[in-house]
Amino acid sequence: MEKKFKYDAFISYRHTELDKFVAGNLHKKLESYHLPKNVAKKRDGQKNRIERVFRDKEELPLTNNLEEPILEALQDSEWLIVVCSPRIKESLWCKKEIETFISLRGRDHVLAVLIEGEPEEAFPEELLYEMREVEQPDGTVVQERTTYEPLAADFRGKNKKEVKKAMDAEIIRLLAAMFGMPYDDLRQRHRERKLRRLVTVSLGVGAACLA
Numbered sequence: 001m002e003k004k005f006k007y008d009a010f011i012s013y014r015h016t017e018l019d020k021f022v023a024g025n026l027h028k029k030l031e032s033y034h035l036p037k038n039v040a041k042k043r044d045g046q047k048n049r050i051e052r053v054f055r056d057k058e059e060l061p062l063t064n065n066l067e068e069p070i071l072e073a074l075q076d077s078e079w080l081i082v083v084c085s086p087r088i089k090e091s092l093w094c095k096k097e098i099e100t101f102i103s104l105r106g107r108d109h110v111l112a113v114l115i116e117g118e119p120e121e122a123f124p125e126e127l128l129y130e131m132r133e134v135e136q137p138d139g140t141v142v143q144e145r146t147t148y149e150p151l152a153a154d155f156r157g158k159n160k161k162e163v164k165k166a167m168d169a170e171i172i173r174l175l176a177a178m179f180g181m182p183y184d185d186l187r188q189r190h191r192e193r194k195l196r197r198l199v200t201v202s203l204g205v206g207a208a209c210l211a
Helices: 017-031 068-075 086-090 092-105 160-179 183-210
Strands: 007-012 053-055 077-084 110-114 129-135 141-147 151-154
Touching (some): 007 017, 007 092, 017 053, 017 160, 068 092, 077 086, 077 092, 077 160, 092 110, 110 160, 151 160, 160 183
Parallel strands (some): 077 110, 110 151
Antiparallel strands (some): 129 141
């Protein structure tokens, strides 16, 4: 039986202005999201909404270990979403959250959100690289650093308004992964829903004009 997690996702982010802005808005959008009805009705017994997301509102000074509430939240989260900017590399707290989650759930349940800069300067090394044991021809085993490309959404914009607009479009990438659906399929369903809404509004305006 699949484990039931307390939190659908844990958001890891640097507590600076833009990073906090993105984390807060992402939190709200995830918890208020509803799958299109024609998609939800076909998912009998499967997750149809994001119920709870954990976002720590305070960045505490890191000693040797994570604070107990943070560790418990990581242990009880199905996904980790990392808000990536060049500033996150300065945070030992975020580094520890990423390392801890990967040790618990693996890399397949880690998602990245790019909000500023290029990936190579904004993505923490913990997301991009991993050490693997590789057996040599003579039978010896050595540690080898390999590159890993996390699933990422691009929220970048020139200002907060553009960032929110990009978030509205790109959040589908995160949701598709969290619901275990193909991205193109979920994006198409949203396009169809928007088209139906436009048609409904147009008909309503037309009827009002005739009246």
